[in-house]
Amino acid sequence: MAPREGSTLKPILEINEVSKRFAGLLANDSVSFSVADGECVGLIGPNGAGKTTLFNCVAGYYTPTSGTVVFEGTDITGWRPNAVCYGGLARTFQIVKAIRNMTVLENVMVGAFCRTSSVDEARKIGLRVLEECELDEKKDVVVSALTIADLKRLEIARAWATKPRMLLLDEAMAGLTSTETKQAVSLVRRIKGTGVALLMVEHVMEALIPLVDRIVVLDQGRKIADDQPEVVLSDEQVISAYLGGEVDAGN
Ligand SMILES: Nc1ncnc2c1ncn2[C@@H]1O[C@H](COP(=O)(O)OP(=O)(O)OP(=O)(O)O)[C@@H](O)[C@H]1O
Ligand SMILES: [Mg+2]
Numbered sequence: 001m002a003p004r005e006g007s008t009l010k011p012i013l014e015i016n017e018v019s020k021r022f023a024g025l026l027a028n029d030s031v032s033f034s035v036a037d038g039e040c041v042g043l044i045g046p047n048g049a050g051k052t053t054l055f056n057c058v059a060g061y062y063t064p065t066s067g068t069v070v071f072e073g074t075d076i077t078g079w080r081p082n083a084v085c086y087g088g089l090a091r092t093f094q095i096v097k098a099i100r101n102m103t104v105l106e107n108v109m110v111g112a113f114c115r116t117s118s119v120d121e122a123r124k125i126g127l128r129v130l131e132e133c134e135l136d137e138k139k140d141v142v143v144s145a146l147t148i149a150d151l152k153r154l155e156i157a158r159a160w161a162t163k164p165r166m167l168l169l170d171e172a173m174a175g176l177t178s179t180e181t182k183q184a185v186s187l188v189r190r191i192k193g194t195g196v197a198l199l200m201v202e203h204v205m206e207a208l209i210p211l212v213d214r215i216v217v218l219d220q221g222r223k224i225a226d227d228q229p230e231v232v233l234s235d236e237q238v239i240s241a242y243l244g245g246e247v248d249a250g251n
Contacts, residue, residue, distance in 0.1 A: 009036035011070075012166050012197045013058070013089070018067035019221075020053050027053040029221035030067065035166070040188075040198040042208045042229070045218035046242050051201045052094055054218070055168050058199075059091045060084040072165070085114055090164035092155040094171045094201075098143045104154055105130065105139040111161030125161055133157040133187060149180040156187065167191065169200040173207045181207050205243075209233075217242065 011034035020028040027050045035041045043051050056062040058069050060081040068077045071089050079087070090111075098107045105126050112125035130136040133153050138146070146154065152172055159167055173184045185207050192198055192211065202208040208215070208229075215232040217225040219241040225232045232238055 009038065011035060012037045012039075012072055013199065014068075014070040015054070015058065016068045016070065018054065018057050018064045018069065020050070020057055020062055021065045026221050028057060028064070028218075031218065031221070031223050032067075033216050033223060033226050035197050035199055038195050038197055039214065040192050040200070040212050042212040042215040043199055043201045043218065044203070044208070044215060044242060045224075048220075049218040049242075050221040051218055052170055053221075055091055055170055055199075055201065058084075059089065059168060085162055085164075088163075088165040089168070090159040090162045090166070091168035092159050092170055092172055094174070096151045096155045098146075098151060098154050098158065100144045101142065103140050103142055104135055104146070104150075104157075107143060107154060108157050108161045111158040114162040125163075129157050129161045132190065133160065134183070148175050149177070149183075152176065152184065153187065156184075156191075160191065164196060166197040166199070169198065169202070171201055171203065173202055173204045176204075185210060 013035040015031055015033055017030045017032050018028050019026060019030050031054060045051055053062065057064045060079045060083065063078045068075055071087060076084055076087060108126040108129050109122040112122035116122050127136065130139050133156060135150065135153055135157055138150060156172055173181050176184060181204060188211055200208065212229055214227065215229050216223060217232060217238050224241060225235050225238050233243065
């Protein structure tokens with residue numbers, strides 16, 4: 001399938017021929033695509049396709065073996081994760097990272113300290129973000145007492161509190177019931193409505209499709225498709241590599 005011509009909007013993120021090798025395994029194999037300012041792009045592919053590895057290369061957790069990552073025109077390849085986040089590119093983790101013995105508000109304040117050194121200001125930002133994420137009623141709950149759905153929502157809230165211009169979401173809806181998935185979709189839609197660019201890894205197709213402008217597909221580390229959702233979902237190579245197999249129904 002021919003790659004879709006790039007959007008006329010200027011790219012906020014450019015991934016240029018990024019490869020990541022772990023010993024004998026090429027987890028990302030010369031992956032290139034870009035995300036336009038304000039665009040929401042889905043990143044899909046089978047387990048082990050290299051989606052999280054690519055997030056790690058973009059967000060500074062791994063240095064790519066080769067290739068470059070450009071954010072808002074600046075080459076950020078090899079920047080440390082905190083520098084990438086200060087630069088305006090935040091991410092969530094597939095395995096949630098909230099600090100378990102702290103409260104919901106304290107966790108979100110950790111994100112807010114990316115933009116302020118004032119505790120009062122961080123609390124204000126934290127409370128506003130918790131309201132936006134509909135977690136304000138749980139602000140004083142200790143993280144270890146949260147449900148999966150709340151942990152996933154908190155993961156988004158922590159990243160959102162850093163005031164990013166682009167957000168990478170790694171399976172933010174995995175393990176949710178269909179009602180919880182709908183709530184998470186409306187949260188991501190609200191975030192998208194603020195003009196933030198999004199790149200989201202998601203196996204739950206009914207959550208992904210209503211949100212994304214475009215879908216990129218990885219298989220065995222390589223990009224095999226990059227187009228509008230309806231084109232990607234009917235692509236034979238994508239169906240045989242991914243959609244024909246088991247897809248998480250989200251329950
Ligand atoms: N730190 C690492 N060291 C060695 N191999 C790794 C490392 N991280 C990932 N891999 C391997 O790279 C490949 C891609 O893994 P990755 O986690 O990026 O896949 P994924 O597409 O996110 O899969 P999933 O849908 O299951 O989350 C896998 O074979 C994985 O075992
Ligand atoms: Mg993953």
